[in-house]
Amino acid sequence: xxxxxxxxxxQHVQEGEDFTTYCNSSTTLSNIQWYKQRPGxxxxxxxxxxxxxxxxxxxxxxxxxxxxxxxxxxxxxxxxTTDVGTYxxxxxxxxxxxxxxGKGTSLLVTP
Amino acid sequence: xxxxxxxxxFQVLKTGQSxxxxxxxxMNHNSMYWxxxxxxxxxxxxxxxxSEGTTDKGEVPNGYNVSRLNKREFSLRLESAxxxxxxxxxxxxxxxxVNQPQHFGDGTRLSIL
Numbered sequence: 582x583x584x585x586x587x588x589x590x591x592q593h594v595q596e597g598e599d600f601t602t603y604c605n606s607s608t609t610l611s612n613i614q615w616y617k618q619r620p621g622x623x624x625x626x627x628x629x630x631x632x633x634x635x636x637x638x639x640x641x642x643x644x645x646x647x648x649x650x651x652x653x654x655x656x657x658x659x660x661x662t663t664d665v666g667t668y669x670x671x672x673x674x675x676x677x678x679x680x681x682x683g684k685g686t687s688l689l690v691t692p
Numbered sequence: 693x694x695x696x697x698x699x700x701x702f703q704v705l706k707t708g709q710s711x712x713x714x715x716x717x718x719m720n721h722n723s724m725y726w727x728x729x730x731x732x733x734x735x736x737x738x739x740x741x742x743s744e745g746t747t748d749k750g751e752v753p754n755g756y757n758v759s760r761l762n763k764r765e766f767s768l769r770l771e772s773a774x775x776x777x778x779x780x781x782x783x784x785x786x787x788x789x790v791n792q793p794q795h796f797g798d799g800t801r802l803s804i805l
Binding site: 683685 | 725735748750786790795798
């Protein structure tokens with residue numbers, strides 16, 4: 582079935598540095614979703630991208646969907662300690678009701 | 693507004709014991725899901741129910757059964773627990789149609805000795 586691969590697996594940055602995580606699929610995706618999971622918490626939906634080349638911003642977070650709809654990225658500008666957590670991308674599975682989650686990128690921010 | 697409620701939050705079982713994890717949502721969502729999360733493995737789908745009355749296998753269904761009791765409730769049963777089923781289990785729900793965002797419960801931390 583469709584798989585989404587995420588890199589890097591871990592990232593450790595100093596507060597104020599930028600951070601980017603990448604998500605890649607071998608097949609074209611109809612859409613991609615991003616989730617954040619704080620340590621000890623549950624995944625929380627951040628955003629959905631649908632259109633080829635789409636770029637969406639949420640404050641310091643910028644999400645992009647590739648032109649071929651096979652890759653996506655999440656960029657955080659000037660990280661803060663509140664950004665700590667694991668970021669997951671997810672693509673549709675089969676009929677589209679279920680999702681295939683990437684393995685996530687765990688971000689650690691040191692003050 | 694409670695969202696997705698999972699019970700219990702923590703459980704320790706002995707190998708071979710059975711257990712049912714409960715999940716209920718109050719958002720009038722049609723679709724519900726069960727995932728397990730293990731270190732370095734991300735979220736793996738066990739079973740899902742696209743709508744009341746239907747269930748489908750996910751990526752890792754072996755050793756589990758599910759019941760969509762009604763629109764609100766979706767339970768996960770371990771008939772004979774094994775140490776390999778030690779994990780954090782998340783229930784999620786989503787609204788009508790495909791490609792909907794999923795809303796997760798707080799999880800059940802299950803240890804099998």
